[in-house]
Amino acid sequence: MASHQRRDENGRAAAEEEDGSTTGSIHGFESLHRLLEANLKPQIFQEVSRLLLGLNCGRHLERVSLPQAATSLSAEHDFDLQAFCFHADKELLRQPRIVRVGLIQNAIGLPTTAHFVDQKNAIRQKVEPMIDAAGASGVNILCLQEAWMMPFCFCTREKKWCEFAEPFDGESTQFLQEFARKYNMVIVNSILERDIHHGETIWNTAVVIGNHGNIIGIHRKNHIPRVGDFNESTYYMEGNTGHPVFETAYGKIAVNICYGRHHPLNWLAFGLNGAEIVFNPSATVGELSEPMWPIEARNAAIANSYFVGSINRVGTEIFPNPFTSGDGKPQHSDFGHFYGSSHFSAPDASCTPSLSRYRDGLMVSDMDLNLCRQLKDKWGFRMTARYELYSEMLAKYLKPDFTPQVIVDPMLQKRNPL
Numbered sequence: 001m002a003s004h005q006r007r008d009e010n011g012r013a014a015a016e017e018e019d020g021s022t023t024g025s026i027h028g029f030e031s032l033h034r035l036l037e038a039n040l041k042p043q044i045f046q047e048v049s050r051l052l053l054g055l056n057c058g059r060h061l062e063r064v065s066l067p068q069a070a071t072s073l074s075a076e077h078d079f080d081l082q083a084f085c086f087h088a089d090k091e092l093l094r095q096p097r098i099v100r101v102g103l104i105q106n107a108i109g110l111p112t113t114a115h116f117v118d119q120k121n122a123i124r125q126k127v128e129p130m131i132d133a134a135g136a137s138g139v140n141i142l143c144l145q146e147a148w149m150m151p152f153c154f155c156t157r158e159k160k161w162c163e164f165a166e167p168f169d170g171e172s173t174q175f176l177q178e179f180a181r182k183y184n185m186v187i188v189n190s191i192l193e194r195d196i197h198h199g200e201t202i203w204n205t206a207v208v209i210g211n212h213g214n215i216i217g218i219h220r221k222n223h224i225p226r227v228g229d230f231n232e233s234t235y236y237m238e239g240n241t242g243h244p245v246f247e248t249a250y251g252k253i254a255v256n257i258c259y260g261r262h263h264p265l266n267w268l269a270f271g272l273n274g275a276e277i278v279f280n281p282s283a284t285v286g287e288l289s290e291p292m293w294p295i296e297a298r299n300a301a302i303a304n305s306y307f308v309g310s311i312n313r314v315g316t317e318i319f320p321n322p323f324t325s326g327d328g329k330p331q332h333s334d335f336g337h338f339y340g341s342s343h344f345s346a347p348d349a350s351c352t353p354s355l356s357r358y359r360d361g362l363m364v365s366d367m368d369l370n371l372c373r374q375l376k377d378k379w380g381f382r383m384t385a386r387y388e389l390y391s392e393m394l395a396k397y398l399k400p401d402f403t404p405q406v407i408v409d410p411m412l413q414k415r416n417p418l
């Protein structure tokens with residue numbers, strides 16, 4: 001597990017293990033963007049960036065410089081810090097609605113064998129300077145990664161990890177409420193929730209804390225993975241909170257927790273309820289989902305005319321007892337590498353580069369929320385959506401006597417189905 005950072009003059013950085021191999025880097029680089037930047041001629045890199053990241057209002061996304069208080073924290077605590085700005089066109093009748101939004105990704109702080117209290121404290125200690133950097137940068141809305149206060153133990157199926165579940169207004173919410181008050185910041189707290197009023201039922205929940213430190217509301221994860229080692233249904237139930245949008249001091253936000261990002265209707269429902277920014281706090285590993293990661297969020301942002309903030313944890317978490325997941329793989333003790341790569345996507349198909357693939361990080365972005373309506377007016381996806389067609393289709397599909405609408409070529413020699 002021991003690793004240390006190495007950087008050369010090109011910003012090339014690698015988490016170098018004792019044996020000289022790297023963990024989570026892309027040939028020694030923190031992200032694909034940094035690899036391309038260091039290896040392509042500037043002109044070619046510009047063009048590649050245009051194709052990979054799109055353009056915002058016809059221009060490359062601008063980097064924004066942050067106050068020294070934030071950059072010093074990032075140097076002192078060794079977390080990746082990046083900041084960008086999404087513009088919208090000037091309007092004659094509306095003022096710009098610019099909000100500054102932050103995403104935090106982090107590795108756990110201690111091995112999973114440490115006492116649970118020490119594990120929680122160690123994570124809090126890592127995250128605190130990143131929240132302070134967000135505060136120093138004037139971030140208005142901040143979102144942390146899925147179940148940030150615990151190791152992602154759901155691979156193990158061992159019930160002892162349920163001890164990490166906490167009431168929606170429990171320890172981690174109280175911890176973040178202080179920061180919300182201090183920095184006048186809305187904070188999305190993604191936790192494993194223990195519902196003490198309903199028989200200790202466990203949920204995977206996002207608590208939305210208002211900028212006065214108040215709890216605005218909660219949302220519980222709708223879709224639970226049953227893929228690979230993500231044995232999460234052993235621990236918590238399918239959410240019962242629908243698709244709430246939280247109207248905050250800084251805009252209308254929603255939270256589509258992790259695996260929910262594979263479900264376009266989940267994204268749609270948050271959009272229909274009027275979300276302007278949807279956060280996707282996640283925990284996912286390279287082998288399983290990395291090719292999907294930059295596509296799904298970006299597609300959701302485009303299709304629903306809102307901003308998306310995608311967050312993934314970093315590092316490899318090794319558990320004391322090996323486990324299997326019924327997929328024929330030999331027993332193992334970890335999920336694989338959580339690849340970080342947190343980033344923002346915008347309704348105009350532009351997106352930021354990603355944070356590091358292996359280091360903690362804070363991604364900051366200014367966004368003019370006017371862009372949401374401008375894209376609705378430009379592309380008309382909402383107006384042309386023909387929801388009535390799909391509502392009829394879904395109503396039919398849900399009936400037990402549903403048969404798929406398939407018109408068979410009469411020339412086909414149909415064999416009996418198996």
Ligand SMILES: NC(=O)NCCC(=O)O
Nearest residue numbers: 225230258259283284289
């Ligand atoms: N936490 C979670 O839902 N992970 C599932 C894996 C994935 O969606 O990539």
